[in-house]
Amino acid sequence: MFSRKDLLGTKDLSADELNAILAHARKMERIVKAEKKSDLLRGKSVFLAFYENSTRTHSSFDHAVKILGGTSVNLSVGSSSVKKGEVLLDTGATLESLAADAVVMRHSMSGAPHFLARELSCGIVNAGDGCNEHPTQALLDLYTMQSHFGTDLRGLEVLICGDVRHSRVARSNFWALSTLGARVTVVAPPTLMPKGIENFPVRVVRDMEEGLKIADAVMLLRLQSERQSAGIITGLDEYAQYYQLNARRMALMKKDAIIMHPGPVNRGAELESSVADSAQSVIREQVFGGLCVRMAVLDLIINRK
Amino acid sequence: MSMKKITLLIKNARLADGTELDLYIEDGVIARMGECPEDADTVIDARGAYALPAFVDMHAHFREPGFERKEDIESGSRAAVKGGYGAVCCMPNTDPVIDNVPLVKYVLNRAQEVNLCKVYPIGAITKGSKSETLANMRSMRDAGAIAFSDDGKPVSSAQLMRNALTYAAADNLLLISHSEDASLTDGGVANEGVNASIAGLRGISPASEEVSIAREIILAAHENARIHIAHVSTRGSVEIVRQAKAHGVKVTAETCPHYFAATDQEILNFNTNAKINPPLRTGDDVAAIIEGLRDGTIDAIATDHAPHHIDDKRVEFAAAAFGSVGLESAYALGVTYLVEPGYLTLGELAYKMSTRPAEILGLGGFGRLEVGAPAHFTLADNTVKEQFLAKNMASKARNSLFDGWTLSGKIIATILDGEVKFRA
Numbered sequence: 001m002f003s004r005k006d007l008l009g010t011k012d013l014s015a016d017e018l019n020a021i022l023a024h025a026r027k028m029e030r031i032v033k034a035e036k037k038s039d040l041l042r043g044k045s046v047f048l049a050f051y052e053n054s055t056r057t058h059s060s061f062d063h064a065v066k067i068l069g070g071t072s073v074n075l076s077v078g079s080s081s082v083k084k085g086e087v088l089l090d091t092g093a094t095l096e097s098l099a100a101d102a103v104v105m106r107h108s109m110s111g112a113p114h115f116l117a118r119e120l121s122c123g124i125v126n127a128g129d130g131c132n133e134h135p136t137q138a139l140l141d142l143y144t145m146q147s148h149f150g151t152d153l154r155g156l157e158v159l160i161c162g163d164v165r166h167s168r169v170a171r172s173n174f175w176a177l178s179t180l181g182a183r184v185t186v187v188a189p190p191t192l193m194p195k196g197i198e199n200f201p202v203r204v205v206r207d208m209e210e211g212l213k214i215a216d217a218v219m220l221l222r223l224q225s226e227r228q229s230a231g232i233i234t235g236l237d238e239y240a241q242y243y244q245l246n247a248r249r250m251a252l253m254k255k256d257a258i259i260m261h262p263g264p265v266n267r268g269a270e271l272e273s274s275v276a277d278s279a280q281s282v283i284r285e286q287v288f289g290g291l292c293v294r295m296a297v298l299d300l301i302i303n304r305k
Numbered sequence: 306m307s308m309k310k311i312t313l314l315i316k317n318a319r320l321a322d323g324t325e326l327d328l329y330i331e332d333g334v335i336a337r338m339g340e341c342p343e344d345a346d347t348v349i350d351a352r353g354a355y356a357l358p359a360f361v362d363m364h365a366h367f368r369e370p371g372f373e374r375k376e377d378i379e380s381g382s383r384a385a386v387k388g389g390y391g392a393v394c395c396m397p398n399t400d401p402v403i404d405n406v407p408l409v410k411y412v413l414n415r416a417q418e419v420n421l422c423k424v425y426p427i428g429a430i431t432k433g434s435k436s437e438t439l440a441n442m443r444s445m446r447d448a449g450a451i452a453f454s455d456d457g458k459p460v461s462s463a464q465l466m467r468n469a470l471t472y473a474a475a476d477n478l479l480l481i482s483h484s485e486d487a488s489l490t491d492g493g494v495a496n497e498g499v500n501a502s503i504a505g506l507r508g509i510s511p512a513s514e515e516v517s518i519a520r521e522i523i524l525a526a527h528e529n530a531r532i533h534i535a536h537v538s539t540r541g542s543v544e545i546v547r548q549a550k551a552h553g554v555k556v557t558a559e560t561c562p563h564y565f566a567a568t569d570q571e572i573l574n575f576n577t578n579a580k581i582n583p584p585l586r587t588g589d590d591v592a593a594i595i596e597g598l599r600d601g602t603i604d605a606i607a608t609d610h611a612p613h614h615i616d617d618k619r620v621e622f623a624a625a626a627f628g629s630v631g632l633e634s635a636y637a638l639g640v641t642y643l644v645e646p647g648y649l650t651l652g653e654l655a656y657k658m659s660t661r662p663a664e665i666l667g668l669g670g671f672g673r674l675e676v677g678a679p680a681h682f683t684l685a686d687n688t689v690k691e692q693f694l695a696k697n698m699a700s701k702a703r704n705s706l707f708d709g710w711t712l713s714g715k716i717i718a719t720i721l722d723g724e725v726k727f728r729a
Contacts, residue, residue, distance in 0.1 A: 011503075087616075087620060088620060088621055089620070107621065109621035109622060109623040109624060110504055110505040110506050110575070110622060110623065111504065111506075111575030111621060111622040111623075112621040112622075114574070114575050115575065115620070115621055115622075129505070130505050130506070130623065131505030131506070131507075132504055132505030132506075133505070165502075168505055171503070171505060194502035195497050195498055195499065195501070195502050195508060196498050196499025196500075196501075196502045196503075197502070199499040200499070200502075200503075
């Protein structure tokens with residue numbers, strides 16, 4: 001059962017809680033595929049406060065609210081009083097005063113939703129905070145894995161490759177996957193590995209090939225080109241040479257293994273274009289899973305028993 | 306005709322070594338210790354509390370002039386005497402920066418008006434602490450500045466720091482180094498390590514502090530100058546200072562209670578009062594700091610009392626100002642995390658908090674609890690164990706890392722020149 005006021009991360013969620021959300025998401029999928037309309041959030045208002053850009057996450061939360069019959073309100077931070085220097089505390093309080101039942105928040109600073117969750121009494125859903133967590137992304141990744149490999153993910157081999165150091169998607173997946181008993185392996189250039197990775201519930205390998213052969217799911221993380229101009233990695237071409245999932249590497253994978261990416265994809269960087277579009281790629285399926293998972297999360301948070 | 310002396314009697318006190326005695330103060334000087342006359346203008350029954358030399362803080366921020374909404378000389382002094390401090394050295398990162406004689410005089414005069422603890426201004430090393438040109442250190446010292454630092458920032462150029470040390474050495478001026486390499490800090494907000502990685506917070510490598518301390522020590526050695534290292538926080542830093550001392554370099558060092566009482570675990574729930582510079586470190590660093598205190602590598606415990614207005618802390622972690630207040634919790638943290646576990650005796654704690662800092666700063670009147678010395682002392686009851694509550698602080702600020710922590714040791718009175726400046 002999941003009955004928290006907020007969804008701030010996967011770090012503290014139990015296996016029961018994770019599975020409760022995922023089971024609920026499967027119910028939501030049936031709604032989407034049938035009448036694509038429900039009354040679960042009728043009379044409820046969800047404010048989407050995105051301080052960072054987003055295509056997938058923003059539109060899937062927005063659509064999720066609408067399918068469930070609720071009212072979604074978009075706070076376009078670029079044209080809001082945030083530009084006038086309004087602090088997060090006041091913006092949050094304003095939304096709560098506007099009768100928000102929940103606030104979905106994406107922010108560039110880790111801990112921002114945790115801060116609002118302490119200050120506000122309405123539910124806060126973390127849509128990504130700095131490098132910390134992106135819980136609904138991990139949930140939709142689990143959802144996608146479960147639809148291919150069954151609801152019991154124990155022993156599932158997951159390879160996560162790319163800029164782990166700066167990735168909230170990686171972190172939320174680490175916590176959720178290890179809680180559910182999956183085995184996570186990571187590969188990244190040395191400067192894109194977080195300090196203290198040896199204390200994370202993951203195994204580190206140096207070469208992609210080592211992880212690819214046994215993986216059931218291979219998840220690529222987006223490479224930001226700014227990492228090179230900031231002197232953190234060497235050339236983008238060298239990155240591709242050692243860390244890109246290309247056709248040659250894809251051929252090493254198990255035949256029923258799936259290729260995942262949180263999006264947006266940098267075609268030619270972490271993924272060769274043909275691989276992104278291949279039969280083993282479940283990137284589009286992940287996006288659909290995201291809609292179902294976000295519907296589930298909103299229903300559970302707003303209609304909390 | 307002799308003037309009647311103003312007298313103060315402290316009955317039933319104990320020295321740090323447990324010796325029970327009374328203290329008799331005449332006109333601000335300790336006149337007798339042991340058997341004392343029963344009569345005095347003011348009598349305090351210490352009821353077994355320890356009499357310790359009043360603490361001397363080598364490092365605090367009183368924020369005046371310019372940032373009075375966070376703290377000012379008066380509220381800072383109230384916090385100091387409540388914490389058992391008789392003398393506080395305040396850092397110059399005010400607005401404007403204290404880099405000239407008139408501002409040094411301003412701080413001294415204001416402290417005199419407030420008339421609680423002694424306040425000794427630390428002047429800036431560089432004008433405006435901009436690391437461009439040297440400030441008028443000699444005339445500031447002659448006006449009463451006790452030492453020099455660009456605290457809050459390092460002196461970015463090694464050449465400029467070397468010039469400052471050469472200048473200082475000739476006049477025995479004390480430079481205090483905030484040791485940090487800005488390019489290694491690189492916008493970090495927490496100790497670089499597993500906890501920052503878990504929380505997705507940008508880390509500050511211990512190398513930032515260690516590289517800079519090494520630089521200061523090498524420069525000071527070449528110029529035969531003294532150098533005092535502020536807020537030492539890592540194992541590597543302690544080892545560098547230890548080696549330097551073994552080689553005869555005139556280096557002294559301080560640490561702060563948060564570096565022996567807390568670790569970077571405190572940042573995991575994004576508590577902005579745990580956002581400090583240098584940051585809270587790992588358990589291994591804590592062990593090294595304690596070992597450094599025990600073997601004398603670290604000379605002094607300073608507070609780095611860093612008050613902030615709630616508006617500066619009630620924000621996202623990365624946006625929050627750095628620092629925790631510390632004057633009112635330092636003694637209890639020393640008792641709870643150093644004395645009770647047996648790392649230091651109470652006498653050794655008093656040495657680190659009072660006698661040794663007084664020695665480094667050349668404050669002869671402080672750090673001595675003996676007949677003939679000025680009556681600067683504090684009474685502390687170590688049997689009290691209670692929750693430290695930020696809301697009850699005398700400071701204007703409320704940003705204490707230790708809010709809610711259960712601590713042993715309570716200051717019940719602070720006396721300066723024989724006058725009671727604080728009474729619980």
